[in-house]
Amino acid sequence: MFDFKSLIGALLGKREQEGVHNYKSATIMMQELPESDILQAQIEIVKALKQLNSNPKTSAKERFKTVPYLDEKARSLQAHLVDIYQGKTLDDGASPKQVLPTLLAFWNDMGDAYRFCVKQASQSLPRGLEKELQVFTLRGIMYFVEQARWSYLRYMEVDSRTWRNLNRLYLYAEQQGFASTPLQPYPEMEITDVRREYMVLMMLSLAHPEKMQSAQIELVTQWLKRWVSRIDLETQINPNRQLFAINVAGSTPPKRLRRDMVGENWRYWFTETLVLHIKETIEKLNQGEEASQLGLPPDSANAANLDLMQHLISLWSRDAPAPVRKSERRATQKSINVTRGLDDVISHLRGTPPQQSSRDRWTIDNESATGFGVNYQTEREDALQVGEIVGMDGVGMSPVSVGIVRRITKTREGQVNVGIETVSQTPIVVELTPLLGNRSFFGVYSPENTTINQNRFLVVPQAFFADNREFRLAAQGKTYRIRLSPAIEHTANASLANFAVLEKL
Numbered sequence: 454m455f456d457f458k459s460l461i462g463a464l465l466g467k468r469e470q471e472g473v474h475n476y477k478s479a480t481i482m483m484q485e486l487p488e489s490d491i492l493q494a495q496i497e498i499v500k501a502l503k504q505l506n507s508n509p510k511t512s513a514k515e516r517f518k519t520v521p522y523l524d525e526k527a528r529s530l531q532a533h534l535v536d537i538y539q540g541k542t543l544d545d546g547a548s549p550k551q552v553l554p555t556l557l558a559f560w561n562d563m564g565d566a567y568r569f570c571v572k573q574a575s576q577s578l579p580r581g582l583e584k585e586l587q588v589f590t591l592r593g594i595m596y597f598v599e600q601a602r603w604s605y606l607r608y609m610e611v612d613s614r615t616w617r618n619l620n621r622l623y624l625y626a627e628q629q630g631f632a633s634t635p636l637q638p639y640p641e642m643e644i645t646d647v648r649r650e651y652m653v654l655m656m657l658s659l660a661h662p663e664k665m666q667s668a669q670i671e672l673v674t675q676w677l678k679r680w681v682s683r684i685d686l687e688t689q690i691n692p693n694r695q696l697f698a699i700n701v702a703g704s705t706p707p708k709r710l711r712r713d714m715v716g717e718n719w720r721y722w723f724t725e726t727l728v729l730h731i732k733e734t735i736e737k738l739n740q741g742e743e744a745s746q747l748g749l750p751p752d753s754a755n756a757a758n759l760d761l762m763q764h765l766i767s768l769w770s771r772d773a774p775a776p777v778r779k780s781e782r783r784a785t786q787k788s789i790n791v792t793r794g795l796d797d798v799i800s801h802l803r804g805t806p807p808q809q810s811s812r813d814r815w816t817i818d819n820e821s822a823t824g825f826g827v828n829y830q831t832e833r834e835d836a837l838q839v840g841e842i843v844g845m846d847g848v849g850m851s852p853v854s855v856g857i858v859r860r861i862t863k864t865r866e867g868q869v870n871v872g873i874e875t876v877s878q879t880p881i882v883v884e885l886t887p888l889l890g891n892r893s894f895f896g897v898y899s900p901e902n903t904t905i906n907q908n909r910f911l912v913v914p915q916a917f918f919a920d921n922r923e924f925r926l927a928a929q930g931k932t933y934r935i936r937l938s939p940a941i942e943h944t945a946n947a948s949l950a951n952f953a954v955l956e957k958l
Contacts, residue, residue: 473501474508476518483526492547495530495555498523502562506569513573517582517589520566524592528639531559550834560600561615567593568618571625587631591638591647594622598654605662605670607834608861608869617704623651624701624718652681658706659697660768664860666840666945669761672750676762679748683727686720695721696771724769735762757943782819782826789827791815792844792853793837795914795947799895801844802853802882815871817848822904824856824874831867840944842912849878855897855912857944876912876949878902883928885913898928910941910951918948925958932958 473479482501486494505511505519534552536542567589574586597619601611626632626647635644656677662670687695692712699707702718710721734747744753752758791813792801800806819826825848841858848854860872877899886893896913918940926933938951 472504473519473523474505474511475515476522479505479519479522483523490546491530491533491544492552492555495527495534495559498527498530499555499558499562502559502566506562506565513570513577513582516566516570516573517585520570520589521585523566524563527559527563531556553834557600557603560596560603564593564596564600564618567596568622571622575625587626587629587634588636588638590622590626590631591636591645591650594619594626594647594650595638597622598650601654602657602670602674605657606667608663608837608839608863610862610864611658611706612865613704616706619651619654620699620701620703623647627701648686649678649681652684652686653677655697655699655707656681656684656769660765663862664839665761666838668945669758672753672758672761673765675750676753680727680730683730684722684724686722688717688720690715690719690721691723695723696769697722697724724771728766728770731762731766735759756939782821784819785817787817788814789817789848790846791827792846793841795842795897795912798842798844798853798855799882799897802880802897803895818870820848824859824872826870826872828868828870831869835863835869837861837869837871838945842944842947843873845873845875849875851879853880854878855880855899881928883911883926885911885917886925886927887917888923888925888934898926908951910949911937912947912949913937915943915946915948918943918950923955926952934958 473482479501482497486497488494501523505516505523511519533542534547534556537544537547537552538549538556540549570589571586571593574582574589578586597615601615601619604611604615623632632648632651633646635646637644653674657670657674660673662673665673690698690710690712692710695710697707698710698714698719698721700714700716700718701720708714714721734749737747738744738754738759744751747753753762792798793813797812813829815827815829817825817827825845837858839858839861843856843858844853845856846853854875855877856873856875858871859874860870862870877897879900879902881898881900883896883898884893885896894914894917896911896917899907899910899912901907901909918937920939921936923934923936926935934955934957935952936955938953941949941951943949
């Protein structure tokens with residue numbers, strides 16, 4: 454009699470082995486990838502990772518060979534796609550919008566691949582692979598950190614699954630006694646350790662990235678890589694000394710310490726040593742020491758970045774008072790037209806219709822004397838940045854008020870919540886001409902506002918700003934010679950500054 458059961462079993466077994474399931478199948482897949490289409494090649498590697506991660510039958514030995522092999526092949530492709538997304542590289546076959554889903558999927562699935570290595574090895578580790586397991590744990594942490602960091606760069610929520618993966622990988626490293634063991638994750642990278650990579654993200658999340666410009670998030674990340682060695686995780690609670698805590702068995706980010714955060718899975722830390730180091734760093738930079746001598750990026754000594762360091766001190770210090778709202782909020786519900794970007798706001802103030810792409814319809818949720826909480830829905834990857842200048846129709850004493858975006862949070866469903874500070878309710882467009890040149894440009898003048906104790910100031914394109922630079926200012930039929938004071942604030946594309954009137958022309 455013909456054995457139908459064996460035939461069906463053989464067919465099903467063959468189907469289960471299709472795709473990437475071990476080192477041999479991974480090498481065959483890599484040989485078939487398109488060399489000229491980097492995005493498509495990375496898409497195929499992500500598919501392979503998903504297949505491997507969903508296959509529990511792959512042995513630990515095969516998984517330990519296959520995952521780093523795919524990682525090695527994919528790292529340069531991922532770096533190229535990151536450059537495309539950031540506009541550093543142009544690729545006719547791939548736009549930033551096209552590469553983003555693959556970027557995000559790779560970090561998640563590569564992190565998962567190393568997590569499955571750790572999970573499988575914790576049950577039965579093949580002899581002689583202890584060192585590889587430590588490196589794999591570190592790599593898994595680094596991939597999930599990168600996934601979370603890119604969520605912050607895009608003002609997205611970091612989902613609970615990512616936090617759970619990070620926390621449990623760290624806990625495993627701690628339980629196995631190598632959380633602080635110096636390791637080299639890749640041959641071309643500096644030596645680091647699991648605790649350091651974990652703490653970089655912990656402290657970044659406590660820096661309120663939803664209130665920072667993307668360039669500031671990048672900079673704070675670089676600073677933290679040099680600074681977090683001054684933080685130790687402790688297992689015993691001491692509320693009089695410690696400031697923050699994380700549940701390493703949970704799926705939530707770190708929080709400010711409360712007395713009910715007690716248990717074997719809680720880890721605590723204090724920040725006095727870190728804060729003292731940042732203060733010393735600011736002092737050295739102010740005294741003229743080069744940032745590179747302190748292991749920091751060259752632009753760390755810029756006035757705006759020194760202010761950012763000071764802001765971090767206030768966020769991470771026990772001594773800093775809790776922030777107080779400038780004015781009371783009240784709930785409301787109304788729609789407003791919003792113009793995005795200084796150039797388009799100026800065009801709108803001058804009566805020239807701004808580009809349609811810079812005009813949006815947003816809903817106000819709450820308002821105060823100094824700003825608004827608004828929301829809107831979007832289906833695209835929104836480029837709105839903290840620090841962006843916006844114009845708002847019909848919310849102040851003039852047809853258009855000028856504000857600055859102070860906070861952005863986005864959900865996976867496309868809901869965007871924005872905090873806007875109103876900086877001028879009666880803005881006036883002014884023409885500015887450098888005294889040593891003839892090329893004029895437009896800025897925004899905000900008159901003095903005694904009701905909110907605000908002096909007059911100018912908003913100018915950042916490219917034209919310099920401390921003490923002199924201009925001819927023309928507005929409403931009058932011309933003055935002015936000198937800019939040091940900036941009150943630098944946003945992504947604009948500078949806010951007081952000024953002195955030197956003479957009427």
